[in-house]
Amino acid sequence: MKYEPTTILSIVEQGYEKNKTGVFSAVKRNGEWIETSVDDFKQMVRDLALGLHELGVRKGDKISLHAENSTEWLVIDQAVLSLGAAVVPIYTTQPGEQIKYILENSEAKVHFVSNDEVFAETKPLIKEVTNVKAIVSILGSNHEKLRTLDEILEMGHKKGEEDPSLFEKLRNDVEPDDLATLIYTSGTTGVPKGVMLTHHNIAGNALAAYEIFPFEVDKYEKPTVLSYLPLAHMFERTASYIYAYVGIPPYYIEDTDEIKEDFGHVKPIYLVTVPRLLEKIVTGIKVKGQEMSGIKKQLYYWAVNLAEDYDPDNPPSKWKWKIADKLVYSKIRELFGGRMVGFNVGGAALSPNIARFINGIGIYCGLGYGLTETSPVLTGPPKGELNIGSSGKPIADVEIKIAEDGEILAKGPYIMKGYYKMPEKTEEAIYDEGWFHTGDIGHLDDDGWLFVTDRKKSLFKLSTGKYVAPQPIENTLVNSGFIEQAVVVGSEHKFCAALIVPNWENMKKRFETKAHQFPDENITENEFVVKRIQKEIDKVNKELSKWEKVKRFKLLEDQFTIDDGEITPTLKIKRNVINKKYKEQIDSIYADEES
Structure with missing residues (x-):
């Protein structure tokens, strides 16, 4: 194995010293960006961990987190992991009955909610969930029985003053094989399954996935990234650990309808995304040409068509590209803030036409492949390589093979421990000498590039x-x-x-x-x-x-x-x-x- 077993805590801690911006992360609220410094973030993690310890949270416990992306989300995550407990993230869009099932199935001890609006979905059902001993509101609450994040932070700060060595002691007890999270797959069929991922599953995956990221951090002055995918999803969550490891602050948007303005303000160098965002952006770019007329319209669509025909093995002549860049591409790149280096796409198949267009205008766009059960990245384009239509090659320590019926099988250190309390489902997914059956159909070409066709059940x-x-x-x-x-x-x-x-x-x-x-x-x-x-x-x-x-x-x-x-x-x-x-x-x- 290339990467020695490690913890999420370790890779995040390594990034504190690498951060040149002074900002650990930022969140947009009510139209205003709130930045949190590295030092303040570390202090909040310490205080919250000790506050949760005061509430009775111990190693092996489960803590649920039902909230939008924010710096506080990251603080809660790191604090819970520092105790050797596991985070159970919940999508803000999940219905109340499903949340109730997750809370009961995971045996969550403490339940975090962002605010009363998010809590409203669960409030009528929460009394039936006897395992939850405390509910904590991140942004404050009008409900008497809810504790507040500030209250728990204050408790922890006081405990830290009384026992200065406790936090390090608890943190040092965390091992690579300890459970880090239970991710309940939203799934397209059946009840949610709790995917058990360890510290090393995720930390190792983050280190291996970073190898294929299309940028070198040191080349940029005060680099930033924009984030809009939910942290409850493993793709964005693992990316957040990579950002922390390399010292780049993520800026969490408030509303996807404002993402155009957010690109302009944050001027990110990078974004992980699902295909739909890029599809909508590219569609908007094409439609914009309809507002033009005459030679201006002709030149615009000449440049658009040139980008759509982009072939990494046979790029357009330099003079054609320079003309198209001056007239059209440079203006399109400004829509992304002007510093965007690349997009890594996952979660679903990306149309080759979209990939060609984005690469054709001078921004890297690579498609990766993985699942929640694989922490999540299995494949991606190696740095400096691109194969339009492919989901890349296996990342470090991952093996991929294709079963006789076309199903993609995977093996390696990033495969889940199993489904929580579902040994039969685990055995259905991982067998044949430890191969994980992805449920996806695909093929490998002669050079080892993976092409994913569809979900097996979708055929x-x-x-x-x-x-x-x-x-x-x-x-x-x-x-x-x-x-x-x-x-x-x-x-x-x-x-x-x-x-x-x-x-x-x-x-x-x-x-x-x-x-x-x-x-x-x-x-x-x-x-x-x-x-x-x-x-x-x-x-x-x-x-x-x-x-x-x-x-x-x-x-x-x-x-x-x-x-x-x-x-x-x-x-x-x-x-x-x-x-x-x-x-x-x-x-x-x-x-x-x-x-």
Whole structure:
């Protein structure tokens, strides 16, 4: 093994001295950025750890954390880990019954909530959760029975003055094989499963993943990163440990609707993201050209098309790129703050067209692959290499192989200990001499690059016997500026079809350019809308196999949402929910299939 067993505490501590900015992290609240210094962060971790110790938290206990991203989130995480206890993060979007299940299943001893609004989802159910001995509000509360973070910090500060050596003693007892977290997978089917990850699972993964990060910290004066993915998700959480290890402060945004302004203020060098953000940004860039006219519009789309055709093995001539850069690309890069070096993308498949475009305008964009169960990174493009469409090569200490049925299998030190209290589920996932069965379908090329096709459970078979992987088709569909969301269906039918949620904002703009009145009602039946979507589908169908082509579609007015249980907190489609909820619409597509 390349990386010796270590703890999350150790790698974070190493970063304190590397930090040249003086800021450990920052959070935006009510439109204002609140920065926390390295020294203040360390003191808060110490005080909170001792405060929790005073509440009775001991090594091996579980502490749940239901809050938005913030510096306090990081403080709580480090404080809990310093006691040898495990953090149980909860998405702010999870429903109350699911939160109740997580609290009971994990046997959480203390429950942190960000504020009364977040607590409201759980409040009616919390009395039934007898294992929770204290509820702590991070930003204060109007509920009498809730403790406050400030109160626990004060308790801990007092304890530290009484017993100055206690914090180090507790912290030094933490071992690499100790449980660091229980991550309950949101999942697209069934009840959440508690993934058990140790300190070394995560710390080792952070060190190995940092090898493929597309930047050298020392090259930048006061480097920063922007963060918007939930820290409850392992991708962002492991990234946060990498930032701490290399001494770069993450700036946690308040609202994704303000991310454009946040890019301008923070001027980050880096961002980890899921594909949807980049898809929306690139769509916006393309649509913007419609506001131009004449030669300006022609030059704009010449540059856009040049970027979309980017090939790392055969880049455009220097003079072409320089002209495109001066006219268009440099202005696009300013949208990201002007210092952006690269994006690392995970959580779902990234359309090759999007990857080509981002790389083509002069910003690195690499796709990685992993799961919560793998801490999470398994593969990514090695530094200085790029293979558009691939999820990269295995990172240090990871082995990847493909099973006979095409399933991706993984082995290495970053694989979970198992599912909490679910030995049968663990045995279903890890067997054959320790190989973890990912549930994803893919292949390795001759040079060891991994290509991920889809989730094994997402594949469906047409009545003709042909198998279809819906995700790549959906990813291509949402590249259109007129399609916001798409779900491809067709199991046991003769052909593929799709449920389509149009991008109504861009559709309205198109109505305006054509001098049409946007309809007030029945917009999904509007002839102009239907024809526009059909045109976009026809473009996609040209690149698909005969059996993959989307022959029919049904338009939906409202987007699929997390709150309605149609997508996961990481924006993955819950196909079983969609198929059940929209059964009538799907049946109507195939009503005359035999005719």
